[in-house]
Amino acid sequence: MAVQPEGAPCWADAMFGDLEGAKRFYGEVLGWTFAEASAEFGNYTQASVNGKAVAAVVPPMPGQEGLSQWCLYFASRDAAATAARIRENGGEVLMEPMQVGDFGTMCLARDPGGVVFGVWQAGTHEGFQAMAEPGAYAWAEVFTREPDKSDAFFPAVFSYRQRDMEDGEMDFRIYDLGERSVLGRMRMGEDFPPEMQPYINVYFTVEDCDAAVARATGLGGVLRFGPMDTPFGRFAAISDPQGANFSVIDVTKTEGEMPKLTDVA
Secondary structure, three states: OOOOOOOOEEEEEEEOOOHHHHHHHHHHHHOOEEOOOEHHHOOEEEEEEOOEEEEEEEOOOOOOOOOOOEEEEEEOOOHHHHHHHHHHOOOEEEEEEEEEOOOEEEEEEEOOOOOEEEEEEEOOOOOOOOEOOOOOEEEEEEEEOOHHHHHHHHHHHHOOEEEEEOOOOOOEEEEEEOOEEEEEEEEOOOOOOOOOOOEEEEEEEOOOHHHHHHHHHHOOOEEEEEEEEEOOEEEEEEEOOOOOEEEEEEOOOOOOOOOOEEEOO
């Protein structure tokens, strides 16, 4: 796949204290196979489906041990310039832009509401080699208790157009790049445990949502929500055995009419 445009999700990875356990879990649930760990880059281990790179897993760096979490990266033509915009708009740069061999340049940051994300300026590694096919990235949503902060921050940093979903039951917004919807934003309500930190929920595509849930729970994962039919597909939210939250979605099984969206002035 070509390099993604500025602001488009382009890669996902997660740190796991039990790297081999994570490989077993995601290998069974999503059909991933894994390359050899790269000792030069902290045992960073790329996952693939049908030979196409879809994500990566890595052991935690010293001092970063704790609950595992998926990190979504947004494409940038100039990571240093993106880092500057992050600061200018009230965000925090957690890791300054750092060149990773000839693969590219990465940066880690946090929005004003506490949502952690990554920035990736592609070199030889352009990001996802597959999307919206079984085992690959499908979609992502910012889950935040302070939606106003995210709504001011992300569009300022990445030039998103914003549209609200006309749904009286939840506060949900779509961020677009041109005519392409690239990210959702949902306010975390009372159904989210108070101790749960804001985060970006990454969706991975599966052939059968219910079967993927059965595999995940059989391997020690926890079903958090669903499976549920929507106009976008049948999906479920899961926590893996090490606490990383993610969702699975069968995009071929849709139900209901697409919701109406209204432009945000």
